[in-house]
Amino acid sequence: MPESERERGISWSDPVEKLPGIGPSSGKTLSERGITCVGDLVWTLPIAFDDLxxxxxxxxxxxxxxxxxxxxxxxxxxxxxxxxxxxxxxxxxxxxxxxxxxxxxxxxxxGAADSGGAAKKKxxxxxxxxxxxxxxxxxxxxxxxxxxxxxxxxxxxxxxxxxxxxxxxxxxRIVRARYPRLGIAEATVRKAIAAALDSPRGVSDPVPARIASREKMPPLLAAMRAVHGRGGVLAEPPADAARACLGERLGWAEAFTHVWARLGAGVAGEGASRARALPRNEPALARLRAELGFALTASQERAIREIGADLAQTAPMRRLLLGDVGTGKTAVLLAAAAQCVAAGAQVAILAPTGVLAEQYLDAARPLMRQAGGELGLVTGADRSAVRRRTLGRIARGDIKVVVGTHALLSQDVQFADLALVIVDEQHRLGVAQRLSLASKGLAGKGTRPHLLTVSATPIPRTLALALRGELPTSRLDERPMGRPPVVTRTWPRARMAKVIERLGALCARGERAFFVSPRIDVDPDDPNDDPSNAAIVRAEELGRALGPHIVTLVHGSMRPEEKAAAMRAFRRGEAQVLVGTTVIEVGIDVPEATLIIVDGAERFGLAQLHQMRGRVGRGARPGTCLLVHDEPLSPLAQQRLDALCRLSDGAQVAQADLELRGAGELGGTRQSGSGEELHYLDPLRPPPWIERIEADARALHASDPLLEQHPDLQRAVRRADVAIAVREEAG
The missing domain is CATH 2.40.50.140 (Nucleic acid-binding proteins)
Incomplete structure (x- = not known):
């Protein structure tokens, strides 16, 4: 670094390459993780502390x-x-x-001399x-x-x-901060953060000074130094007050990001405030019910009525559908799509993964059987010729129901008359992405499409009002008739042979099962790695034990066509055991599946385990979830698995998760996008400023709509939107 810059000091708004030890290569690696400036790195807080x-x-x-x-x-x-x-x-x-x-x-x-009279102990x-x-x-x-x-x-x-x-x-003999993996040496991270804290030309505080003062938030720099230590070295673990200071600011930035996205989305829709009215069509809905082949619950019928009434208006619908795992959200979404197709308009269903998009394509076939018209699938794996033909039929309006992944957001995807956008598992998609798809309706008839988004994670009313405003919400609070809760049991990994015996008996009865492994393949560089932890190895073992035609494999590194073929084989019963990684966590609906085995269950979060066990027990037969674990379990892991065995309701699982892990994790519940509903806010103990967050956001939106006068907050919003993949309605 030139002497003039060293004298000037390092600003938290400077590029991260200004820090010692971080060159262009390291800077590129950090930028891939959303860290582009000094403040981004300093706000990468320790995930734990080593007491040495x-x-x-x-x-x-x-x-x-x-x-x-x-x-x-x-x-x-x-x-x-x-x-x-x-x-x-x-x-x-x-x-x-x-x-x-x-x-x-x-x-x-x-120190004792060996007399040589007794054998040395090894x-x-x-x-x-x-x-x-x-x-x-x-x-x-x-x-x-x-x-x-x-x-x-x-x-x-x-x-x-x-x-x-x-x-x-x-x-x-120190206490040392431990950081998340960022792709560069942890020693380099410690050295760089120390340099930033030693030379701050303005602390990067996401909370505007006026608000921090009003809410009596403690000074930031002292807390930063207390938590990071000097080069990652601390005299003792940081005090709760310092951790709480930083956690509160992260929580405020998280809450602000939710509200800001909602306010910005409203502005983005100005000038296109009308939507196409889609009249409720009872004959079309009756035909869809007949095609589905099962009776809907009272809460499903109520949600269909609420959504149908919104779709019939010229005011663009902005509605959230909340429903726990297994409450039948897909049937409600198909009813909304049926109302749209009956009016002659197009529907776009956006899914986060190709596996879920394929699932929706199959689920929508009953809809198209009763309504006529074509179904289309758009993914990043489409071959050029197939993609051109599909996009041409979408642009002409021949395809009425378009299912796709992020590839739907591409500029070359144009609709003739897009009237309804459905976003499922929308916590995995950023606000800008959801708005990008919704804006495609303007290229057709010039109207703004209705938007229906889905969430499976409950959120208390106090936070819901603050973060989502008065967003209309439909709730599914009962399971389809005849679906008892899934029986959940823990199972020591040493008894895996019994699990395989059970799989064989299950296949003989014509049932199907999932087997979830914690990783795709063996790590050749890790001597601790048990090969059977790998999905590829486990599939080979089960194939030898049960028969190769019985077992199929799906994981994220497979080509899309391979994943689609494996899923089709499992859904059709050509294979009875599907081995995979957490790619099967969401969206897969196979009523014949009655057993899910989660290997290495102690490695997964409670919410993730709850999602995975929701893949079974979706038909007439009861479902079972086996949580296979290594021994001995730590006390915390034992509590978490016991809680899942005891609880079946998603809201109760979420509360147990919060109580067990606590709200004090500076790193949040996860370090990347597809996490749970809230990373830093504690729904059990919402802070007092949550009641003022909307007013603060509106005031800033009026005076500084691009946050140009608040660059630290602007960066915090950008990072929060990436890191927490904001889980609320995008319109």
């Missing part, structure tokens, strides 16, 4: 890995520990065309592996040197993969 002040001996951690200072809960990768010892050896090991580094660490000698050791040429480790790990290892310990194999290695001494 009281490291434990090799013998202690091998005997009780979960004891001692809390370095994060144990999971399938082992307990995260800090081990002190001495280096026994450090060697380079040839491995698969590369070289790895292995360091063996043991406890120091006790000393406990831990092998630390780095599956690359870790030159810095090799240069420091000299035999006899006292050292610390920090990482996850596989007790059974007495092994740690890629731990942090440091020489033991006063400088190493």
């Amino acid at each position: 002040r009281a490291p434990r001996s090799v013998a202690e951690v091998l005997q009780d890995p979960a004891g001692g200072a809390d370095l994060g809960r144990a999971d399938a990768g082992g307990a995260r520990v800090c081990v002190r010892g001495i280096v026994k050896s450090a060697t380079v090991v040839p491995m698969r065309g590369r070289r790895a580094v292995r360091v063996i660490v043991a406890d120091p000698p006790s 000393e406990p050791t831990i092998s630390a592996w780095w599956f690359f040429m870790a030159h810095a480790v090799l240069s420091a790990a000299k035999p006899g040197e006292p050292c610390l290892l920090v990482g996850r310990l596989n007790v059974e194999k007495r092994l740690m993969a890629h731990p942090d290695f440091m020489l033991d001494g006063p400088d190493g």
Whole structure:
């Protein structure tokens, strides 16, 4: 950095490349994660803290890995520990065309001389592996040197993969911030954040100073320094007050983003305030009910009436459909589509994944059988010739119901008369994306399409009013007749053979099952990795045990046509067991599926597990969910799985999740887009300023509609919209 810039200092609005250690390559990596300026990086808060002040001996951690200072809960990768010892050896090991580094660490000698009269007791050791040429480790790990290892310990194999290695001494006995994976070395992240905190030319506070003062929010810089420490090093874990200070500001930015998106969407629709009236058509709805082949619940019928009344008006409908897993949201959406098609207009159904789009295509076939017309599918995997033909029929109005993924948002997708947009699983789509599709109606008849969005996550009324305003909402609060709650049980992974026996009996009865694995393939660089954790390996094993024609596989790395073929085989019963990753979390509706097995269940969040078990028990037969887990479970993991076994209602599951994980996580519930409804706000304890957030947003919208005078807030909104994939109505 030139001397003049060093004297000027680093501003939090500067490009992140201004920070030490971050060059063009690292800057590009960070930008892919939404981090483009210094303030973005500083607001990347620690996800946990390693307390290294009281490291434990090799013998202690091998005997009780979960004891001692809390370095994060144990999971399938082992307990995260800090081990002190001495280096026994450090060697380079040839491995698969590369070289790895292995360091063996043991406890120091006790000091007592060996008389030689008794056999020596084998000393406990831990092998630390780095599956690359870790030159810095090799240069420091000299035999006899006292050292610390920090990482996850596989007790059974007495092994740690890629731990942090440091020489033991006063400088190493610290509390250290731990950051989310950003694609660059964590040491670089710590150094860069320290430089930013040492040279702030204006703190990047997303909350405008006037509002922060009114709400008596504590000063930001002191809290930032307390949480990040000096280069990620702290004298002790940060005080609750400092964490709460930052958490409150993140919560305010999250709430503001929800409200701002709603206000901006209203402005975007000005000048096109009329929609095409779609009269309610009772004969068309009656034919659809007959095609569906099952009786609708009272709440489904009520939602259909509410939506139908909105569609019949020239005021553009902006309605949210809320319904827990298995309450029949798809049937309600098809009824809305039937009303639109009966009026001669087009419907666009936007799904976040190709698997869900294919599911909708199948679900819409009864609608088109009774209404006539064509169905169309638009995905990013379409071949050029097929895509051109499909887009031509959409533009002419031949295709009445268009189902698609993000590919529907492309500029070359044009509609003749788009009157209704349905956005399912809309928490995975940003506000701008939803508005982009809704605006396509202007290219046809010049009217603004009706918009119906769907959410499966409940939200308390206090926050709903603040974040969504008076948005009309239809709620599905009962399950279809004859659908009992899914029976949920925990199951130790050591008894997997019994699970496979159960799968064989289930297939013999003609039923179907899902098997969810935590990852796609084996990690060749991780010696802790159990191959059977991988979906590809599990599918091969089940194919050998049950028959290859019985098992099919689907995961996110497959080509779209391969995924579609696997899903079709499962839905049609050509395959009875579908092995996959969490790509099956949403949207798959196979009434014959009666069992879902979630391997490594302790690795998943409660809301995600609740979504996955909603894939079964959707037909006449009861459903069962087996939560397969490694042993021993940490106390927190045991509580979470027990809660899911006890609870079946989505609102109760969401509340249990909040109570178990607490509202104090600075990193939020997730670090990326497809997370739960709220990352930083606690629905159980909404802050007092939530009642004033709409007025604040409206005042800023009137005085600074582009937030040009509030650049810190502008950046916070941009990041929040990406990070939380705002879960409310886009119009």
